[in-house]
Amino acid sequence: MFSFDQLRGFVAVAEELHFGRAAERLSMTQPPLSRQIQKLEREVGVLLLERDRRHVVLTAAGEAFLAEARRLLALAERAPDLAQRISAGSSGTLRIGFTAASSYGVLGRLLNAVEEQLPEIDIELAEMVTREQVAALSSGELDLGLGRPPFDSEVFGSRIHHREQLLVAVPREHPLAARPGPLRPDDLIDVPLIMHSPIKARYFYDLVVSLLPISHQNVVHTVSQVLTMVWLVAAGRGIAFVPASATGLGVEGVVYQALEGLPENPVELHLLWPRASRNPVVRRVLEIGPR
Amino acid sequence: MFSFDQLRGFVAVAEELHFGRAAERLSMTQPPLSRQIQKLEREVGVLLLERDRRHVVLTAAGEAFLAEARRLLALAERAPDLAQRISAGSSGTLRIGFTAASSYGVLGRLLNAVEEQLPEIDIELAEMVTREQVAALSSGELDLGLGRPPFDSEVFGSRIHHREQLLVAVPREHPLAARPGPLRPDDLIDVPLIMHSPIKARYFYDLVVSLLPISHQNVVHTVSQVLTMVWLVAAGRGIAFVPASATGLGVEGVVYQALEGLPENPVELHLLWPRASRNPVVRRVLEIGPR
DNA sequence: AGAACATGATGCCCTGAAGGTATCAGCTTA
DNA sequence: TAAGCTGATACCTTCAGGGCATCATGTTCT
Incomplete structure (x- = not known):
């Protein structure tokens, strides 16, 4: 049977694809690491790494074994912790x-x-x-x-x-902030807009784009976190679409307005x-x- | 970090609740097994087994750790098998x-x-x-x-x-569509032709040119995908040479005719x-x- | 009560697994 | 063609871990 050290060695080499660097990472020298891997391969009965004299690359079996090795190591690392907590009286x-x-x-x-x-x-x-x-x-x-x-x-x-409402965050000085009652989508035409990143905040991006007509030339910032959005609104950079819970962020100088014609709680x-x-x-x- | 041997030792003792029998099961003597367990407990940082001088019993932490140990061992045992199967190509x-x-x-x-x-x-x-x-x-x-x-x-x-036949795709309204039996190459002279792109569909282009006398002034479209060709035929733009499997594309308004004097299944x-x-x-x- | 027994822990010895250093071997690059 | 990488080998050394003998303590039988 292989050992945890062998697994750690293999994972390191598989990640570095370089015996020397992997050995360094493991605070050991390269030769014993080479032997460790050879031995592991003998135990497993399969070639895990293809080494020509210049490069190291994982075989298909190595790829699969790498995933297993990582699971084993993760499991092994957490097991003592688990036992300790239970011993300390937590279930x-x-x-x-x-x-x-x-x-x-x-x-x-x-x-x-x-x-x-x-x-x-x-x-x-x-x-x-x-x-x-x-x-x-x-x-x-x-x-x-x-x-x-x-x-x-x-x-x-x-x-x-x-589930919650989608609101518009508006700078307190902005004319829209004083408007009573829900805003209509038309009101937002030609207003500078702080928009969600379609990559990092894809959920909000897709949601907003699917619910409202967005003019992309109005977008002045692209942001991934709600808090950042609200700060930018407070700084007067533009308006933004945020979930109702953003009202709890407690940022000064921002007014949250409802929107007409949206589904009840779309977020x-x-x-x-x-x-x-x-x-x-x-x-x-x-x-x-x-x- | 603990070792697989320690885990196996622990599982054996936890199952036997007796160091001597467990040692026997592991084909070893009792003293090193005792030390193995002690060491494991030091590594894990928790008492796993309660031993009064007469009996052995699992602690709560030991119970939880036993489950983890079993999982680890099971995972470790089937990992090589998995890698072998992948290496053998059966998975x-x-x-x-x-x-x-x-x-x-x-x-x-x-x-x-x-x-x-x-x-x-x-x-x-x-x-x-x-x-x-x-x-x-x-x-x-x-x-x-x-x-x-x-x-x-x-x-x-x-x-x-x-291998399959090369057929001629003809619009249903075209006179050639009604002709019974295979067509002769002569029949195609002066008929508008939808031809393969010599770059993107070079295989078909070369094949058709090598098998049939093509008059390039008849070519009305140059296309790279069979489906597009068949659509253009259906639209009445001309005829096209297509592999027999194109009949499965299910495009309406197209008749597929065989050609005389071609090799059996040239495509x-x-x-x-x-x-x-x-x-x-x-x-x-x-x-x-x-x- | 005391002897025999059962059972886990400890002391000591010895083997072998595994790490280190030095070096080799084969490919790449200048 | 020489220099430089990089993984593999050879050889030495250390120490982890197994075995044997024995201890310590609790149980059972007479």
Whole structure:
């Protein structure tokens, strides 16, 4: 049977594609690393790395084994932690990622529900955008995420956790800020616009574009985080479309106006988790199903 | 970090709840097993087994760690098997490019053969013209292509996968459409012709020019895809030479006529693959050699 | 009560796995 | 053609881990 050291060696070489650098990263010299890999290949019974005298490249089998090796190492690293927590009297840990906007109200509701139903569970929190959450959920660094589409629904289970209105953030000095009642889409023609990044904030970008007629020549900034948007609005740079929870960000000098002719609560926030999750706490949290 | 041997030792003791028997099961003596467990507990940082001088019992942390240990060992045991299967080509992913015309029947036969012989293989499909296939095969984005010459036979291995007739596509209203039996090349003199692009559809261009006397002043369109050709024929723009599989495209208003004096099945479709392919699945598929 | 037994821990020895240094071998580049 | 990379080998050294003998302590039987 191979050893964890061999796996670590293999992962390092597979990532560096260079024995010397990989050895350095592992704080060892190159020759024993070469032998480690040879031995691993003998144990596994398969050529994992193709080395011509100049380059190193993964074989197809190596590719597959690399994924297994990473899983093994990740599992091995977390196992002691798990045991320690249980020993310390907790019945588990839940690591939750959340988007900045969801931290106002929505996240609190989730935490209260968990706290109440499962008081012995430890909760760790990390603020990150959906894209980072997806990566962290895949690698096992997170158990649960609060984010927005898109994500791969084959890999992640999800449930709509919150719906909210889409509002227009307007600088307090702007004429539109004083207007009573909901604004009409026409009112926004020729107004400078702070828009979402179609790459980093694809959900909002797609949502806004599908709901409203956007003139792209009015876009003065392209931004990926709601908070940044609201700051730019406060600075008078333009108006922006934001979820209702942005009102909780507490930025001065911004007025939030409703819009006419939109669906009721078009902005969705999803609770998402890796379907392959091994953390029993995840299942329990989904069972108690906050709201 | 703990070792697999330590995990195996722990699992054995946890199952036997007796160091002596566990040691026996592991074909070793009891003292080193005791030390193994002690060391494991130091690494994990938690007491896993409660031993009073007479009995051994799992702690809560031990219970949880046991589950992790079992998972780790199971994963570790099947990882080499996985790698071996991929290396042997009986598992893995095959990315196949195919021309639009080949999607009718021919591609299906290939897929069925692979499916039947190598059920564990995932297949990804992408429709593209031969030229794109060649590029994708070179860059490693594809493993296998279904296309037509020309391609560099130094770089690509190939095998004729299908031969078919060359037919004439005629608009339904055209006098030639009503003619019974095969047409003679003379019949086509002075008929408007939709011809293949000598650059993008060089295979067909060369084939047709080599088999039939073409009057280039009759050419009304130059096209690179069979489907486009058939549409233009349906629109009454002229006649076109197409492979028999074009009859499966299901375009209305087109009649397909055979031609006299042609070789039996002059249109060839090749299965092609990069000779330097490192994907073992390719070798396997070529070995089972559909048809 | 005391002897025999059961069972996990400890002390000591020895083998072999694995790391280090020096060097080789084959390809690339100037 | 020489210099430089880079992975593989040879050889030495260390120490982790297994075996044997024994201890310590709790149980059971007479």
